[in-house]
Amino acid sequence: MNTPTRRAYGELDRDEVVAALQNLARRVGVQKVTMRGLAAELGAAAPSVYYHVPGKQAALDLLAESVLAGITEPTAGPWDRRLVEMYCESREVLLDVPGIAGILQTNGDGECARRLDRLSRELIAHSGLGEAKVNAAHAVLYTYLLGSVSLEEARPLSVPAPTKRQAATRYRAGLAVIIAGIKASVEER
Numbered sequence: 001m002n003t004p005t006r007r008a009y010g011e012l013d014r015d016e017v018v019a020a021l022q023n024l025a026r027r028v029g030v031q032k033v034t035m036r037g038l039a040a041e042l043g044a045a046a047p048s049v050y051y052h053v054p055g056k057q058a059a060l061d062l063l064a065e066s067v068l069a070g071i072t073e074p075t076a077g078p079w080d081r082r083l084v085e086m087y088c089e090s091r092e093v094l095l096d097v098p099g100i101a102g103i104l105q106t107n108g109d110g111e112c113a114r115r116l117d118r119l120s121r122e123l124i125a126h127s128g129l130g131e132a133k134v135n136a137a138h139a140v141l142y143t144y145l146l147g148s149v150s151l152e153e154a155r156p157l158s159v160p161a162p163t164k165r166q167a168a169t170r171y172r173a174g175l176a177v178i179i180a181g182i183k184a185s186v187e188e189r
Contacts, residue, residue, distance in 0.1 A: 012044055017052045018066045022097065025063055030099030033059065061110065064103050067093060068112035073119055079126035080179050084172065086119065087145055091171055094149045101149040117142075128186045137182050144174060 020041040025033050035056055039046045053059045070093050074082040094101050104113070120141060124134045148171055155161055162170065 012042060012048050012052060014052050016042065017049065018062060021053075021059060021063050022066060025097050025100070030060065030063065030097065030103055033063070035059065057107075060103050061107060063097070064100060064108055065110040065112050067097050067100050068104075068108070068110070068116060071112075071116060079123045080183070083120070083123040083141075084175050084179065086116075086123070087141060087175055088168070088172060090116070090145055091149060091168075094145070095152065098153055101146045101153070105146055105150075124182060127182050129182065133182075133185055137178070137185075140178055140181075141175075144178060148174070 017038070021033070021038055024037055024041045028037070033056070035046060035049060035053070038053070038059060039049045042049060053062060071086070071090050074085040074089075076082075077085070094104075117138070121134055121138050124137045124141075125131075129137065152167060161167075
């Protein structure tokens with residue numbers, strides 16, 4: 001078996017590090033990402049990686065931001081349809097990187113996370129809710145997203161898994177219940 005050629009110090013750029021970090025996390029899961037594993041993924045020595053990412057926590061923060069950057073902003077349609085589209089896409093993006101929902105539960109405060117947070121609140125505000133209820137609705141939606149992804153990933157092997165389509169349909173049905181609650185809250189005003 002041939003050993004890959006090691007890359008020289010300074011040959012890496014940040015985009016390569018992010019891509020390798022995403023590939024590694026998709027393959028082994030976020031909990032098993034290590035700096036040594038990232039260096040191996042890049043075919044580089046650990047010091048080259050540490051130049052771009054000072055440690056595991058920084059790597060996980062960078063991973064979280066890069067994953068969230070893959071969520072696009074829905075541009076057309078009424079607020080509720082755009083909100084459902086955004087949260088459905090978010091679910092798919094998060095499920096692609098096993099364990100990332102757990103990271104976002106504790107440290108999802110980067111630029112991309114703030115962008116999506118603002119967008120969610122803006123869309124909910126279009127419903128006519130006041131600020132306090134917008135914040136509450138956003139918290140419910142975000143908790144539902146992360147909880148659903150975490151539960152889906154943690155399903156014991158002894159429990160039959162739904163098909164990808166069934167799981168997506170169930171998730172969308174839950175979103176419909178939350179949206180109905182938002183609309184009912186607006187009508188109560």
